Amino acid sequence: MTSAVADVARRSDVDEFARHVAAEFRTDAVHLLFNNAGTTGGHSIVRGAxxxxxxxxxxxxxxxxxxxxxxxxxxxxxxRSQVVNIASINATWGCLGAQGPHTAYCTAKFAVRGFTEALIVDFRVNAPHVTAAVVLPGHVATPIARRALESAGSESGRISDEYVARTRQSYASRGRVVDSLSDDDVRTLIMERIERFEQSAPTSAAEAATAILQGVRDGEWRIVVGPDAHAIDEAVRANPTAAYSQEFTDALTAKGHFVALVEPR
Structure with missing residues (x-):
């Protein structure tokens, strides 16, 4: 096992990591590549920074x-080798409910899914011994929301005034009145939401990893992970033109899916 600190958004960092892996294991070949780095932010192209x-x-x-x-x-x-790209069920449903813009993350995950599906044919024609698979997880218990907050809106463990202001703006754009709340009250709301996110996930990280590895072993190119992901996948396929309506969201939450993630009306 080996590890390294790298910014996956920087090609030079990832190139250096690839060289590190080759040198550390004294190999010129890799059989499985999992692309799994993620963050969240930029919920709205209209309101977001x-x-x-x-x-x-x-x-x-x-x-x-x-x-x-x-x-x-x-x-x-x-x-023989394979690229396994971790997308999201938000690569099939571009929101967190009819009132929940999640634009940057969903757009990026759609790109991951499209890229991986295109690679299937690209590899078949140009590198037939290499294959690709895309993973579409639902809500998995990870610290992604907390880590994103720490990197984008936290100063020495305290949620920044700028992040509080953006949160107020986000609530106001959805008709939620928070004018009577102090900044510390808004900070409490933010942390409560993150805690709900972490505690309500129907799938643990270990369960997700097990499902992904089993899908790879079974030769699946499209691996859906978690009961909520399966529910959304089936619902979007059954009625794609209704996917962004409030009724569609209500039907999902009525079955207990994404309750802690979907923005209320």
Whole structure:
């Protein structure tokens, strides 16, 4: 086992990591590549800060592109290899409910899914011993929301005034009145939401990893992970034109799916 600190949004960092892996294991071939780095932010292109949007897109989509490019020579050198890209069920449903814009993250995950599906044919024609699979997890118990808050809106463990202001603006855009709340009250709301996110996930990280590895072993190119992901996948396929309506969201939450994630009306 080896590890390294790298920014997946920077191609030079990922190239260096690929060289590190080859040197550490004294190999010129890699058989499995999992592109899994992620963050969240830039919820609205209308209200959100451009820097948050760009950072989310650069990590979530750029990290997958950089990882695939950096490691492809090692993958191509193997007798048989596979690229496994972790997208999200939000690569099929571009929101957190009818009132929940999640634009940068969803756009980036759609890109990951589209890229991976395109690679299936690209590899078949140009590198037939290499395959690709896309993973579509639902709500998994990870610290992604807390880590994103720490990187984008936290100062020495305290949620910044700027982040509080953006949260107020976000609530106001959805008709939620928070004028009577102090900044500390808003900070409490933010932390409570993050805690609900972490505690209400129907799938643990270990369960997700097990499902992903089993899908790879079974030769699946499209691996849906978690009961909520399966529910959304089936619902979007059954009625795609209704996917962004309030009724569609209500039907999902009525069955207990994404309750802690979907923005209330």
């Amino acid at each position: 451009e820097a948050n949007w760009d950072r989310t897109f650069d990590v979530v989509w750029g990290g997958v592109l950089n990882g695939t490019r950096a490691f492809f020579p090692l993958l191509e050198a193997a007798q």
